[in-house]
Amino acid sequence: MRKVAIDDLEPGMILSRDVDTQNGSRILVKGALLSETAIALLAKRRVLDVWVEDKSAVPDEAPSEEDSVDEEEAREALEAAIARLERRFEGRLVNPWMRALCEGAKERLAVPRFWREAPQA
Amino acid sequence: MSLEKAKELIAGIEDLPTLPEVVIEITRLVEDPDATAADIQKLVATDPALAATMLKLVNSAFYGIRRSVTSLDEAVKILGFVTVGNIALAAFVFDAFVTGEKRFNYREFWLHCIGTAAAAKVVARRLQVKEVAEYFVFGLLHDLGVIVRMQYFPDEHAQIADLVSQGKDLAEAEAEVDGYAHKDLGAALAERWQFPGCLAAVIGRHGTSDIPEDCSCEVAVTTCADAVAEALELGEGHSERAMLVDEATWQAAGISPEQMGSIMDETLDEMENYRAFMNLLD
Numbered sequence: 001m002r003k004v005a006i007d008d009l010e011p012g013m014i015l016s017r018d019v020d021t022q023n024g025s026r027i028l029v030k031g032a033l034l035s036e037t038a039i040a041l042l043a044k045r046r047v048l049d050v051w052v053e054d055k056s057a058v059p060d061e062a063p064s065e066e067d068s069v070d071e072e073e074a075r076e077a078l079e080a081a082i083a084r085l086e087r088r089f090e091g092r093l094v095n096p097w098m099r100a101l102c103e104g105a106k107e108r109l110a111v112p113r114f115w116r117e118a119p120q121a
Numbered sequence: 122m123s124l125e126k127a128k129e130l131i132a133g134i135e136d137l138p139t140l141p142e143v144v145i146e147i148t149r150l151v152e153d154p155d156a157t158a159a160d161i162q163k164l165v166a167t168d169p170a171l172a173a174t175m176l177k178l179v180n181s182a183f184y185g186i187r188r189s190v191t192s193l194d195e196a197v198k199i200l201g202f203v204t205v206g207n208i209a210l211a212a213f214v215f216d217a218f219v220t221g222e223k224r225f226n227y228r229e230f231w232l233h234c235i236g237t238a239a240a241a242k243v244v245a246r247r248l249q250v251k252e253v254a255e256y257f258v259f260g261l262l263h264d265l266g267v268i269v270r271m272q273y274f275p276d277e278h279a280q281i282a283d284l285v286s287q288g289k290d291l292a293e294a295e296a297e298v299d300g301y302a303h304k305d306l307g308a309a310l311a312e313r314w315q316f317p318g319c320l321a322a323v324i325g326r327h328g329t330s331d332i333p334e335d336c337s338c339e340v341a342v343t344t345c346a347d348a349v350a351e352a353l354e355l356g357e358g359h360s361e362r363a364m365l366v367d368e369a370t371w372q373a374a375g376i377s378p379e380q381m382g383s384i385m386d387e388t389l390d391e392m393e394n395y396r397a398f399m400n401l402l403d
Contacts, residue, residue, distance in 0.1 A: 037382060041386065085352075087361075088361065088362055088363045089362075089363045090362070091362075092362065092363045092365050094365065095367065095368050095371075096378040097366065097368065097371040097376065097378050097381065098363070098365065098366070099378070100378035100379070100381035100382070101348060101349065101352045101363070101381055102352070102363070104352070104381045104382050104385045105352040105353055105354075105385070107382070108353065108385055108386075108389065111389055113354075113355075113389075113392070114392075114393070115232060115392070
């Protein structure tokens with residue numbers, strides 16, 4: 001994984017660590033696929049840099065097996081969620097608003113919902 | 122007419138909660154031109170449980186103030202009489218119906234209501250309406266009919282839920298099982314409890330493209346908010362398929378497709394303000 005400055009982020013990169021703001025609220029989670037919207041969101045929240053996956057660079061520490069499993073799971077969950085959304089909107093994309101609603105929802109799937117988090121032990 | 126059938130059903134419920142005297146008094150008081158904020162405060166103080174729920178709702182409905190609102194006369198000064206009156210109704214409904222039949226997932230349902238309230242507030246703010254917090258209450262109570270059905274007609278509700286999970290549209294499923302829609306049930310109850318004009322309209326007409334002339338903005342905004350909350354999966358919505366909102370309704374709510382993204386971002390942000398309220402659900 002490597003650290004990338006906000007200005008150098010590109011859609012398609014995948015976060016390798018959670019991104020929190022200064023005061024601790026979580027913006028995006030590990031495994032999130034960065035879209036244009038997600039990058040704009042990070043910029044809006046004044047995030048300066050994030051950790052992204054980079055298979056080509058030599059990692060500072062060898063990624064643990066646990067990390068890769070988590071990333072894999074996160075990606076699968078995201079893909080399943082996208083598929084679910086597309087099924088939901090099948091036959092409903094009949095005007096520009098409905099299309100914007102569907103696309104907007106897809107782009108925001110990786111944004112954490114605090115009410116879905118398991119209670120802290 | 123399904124509304125007629127719904128009214129009969131409501132009239133037939135024996136143990137339907139009556140609006141407590143204090144809530145009736147509050148709604149009367151807020152219409153009184155001579156009433157003061159202190160009057161409301163004194164009245165609500167007679168029912169501490171109601172006051173507590175109202176304050177939680179108030180603090181959710183109006184974000185952006187530095188410190189939280191701790192007294193109701195303060196709430197009246199900030200939010201206005203009409204909104205505080207609506208909040209009293211919402212608090213009563215919430216307390217009366219928050220948990221019930223074990224079969225149904227109340228938490229997911231209320232999360233959807235809160236999500237709709239959040240989205241409604243966001244859209245109303247952009248429209249610069251006079252009382253934004255009022256739209257919060259519209260979103261929160263728009264599915265009153267569902268609440269009533271879960272509580273008093275649980276078998277029918279379970280049947281409808283089954284059909285919906287099999288892919289039927291909610292409207293179809295309701296027509297098949299009951300012959301009336303949850304909106305009609307809600308409208309009948311809103312009439313029985315004499316909810317103020319636009320709140321009753323929102324409960325009875327949201328989600329349809331049949332927007333009434335009076336309260337057209339209120340109904341359109343709530344319908345769009347419902348769709349946004351559902352798309353963002355803020356709590357479980359009504360069905361497996363997205364609700365279809367037509368061009369005219371989006372336009373009546375003052376929303377353009379280009380704004381959808383930022384409306385969704387603001388709605389997600391808005392949910393952060395409701396942590397305290399969500400604790401009421403646990």
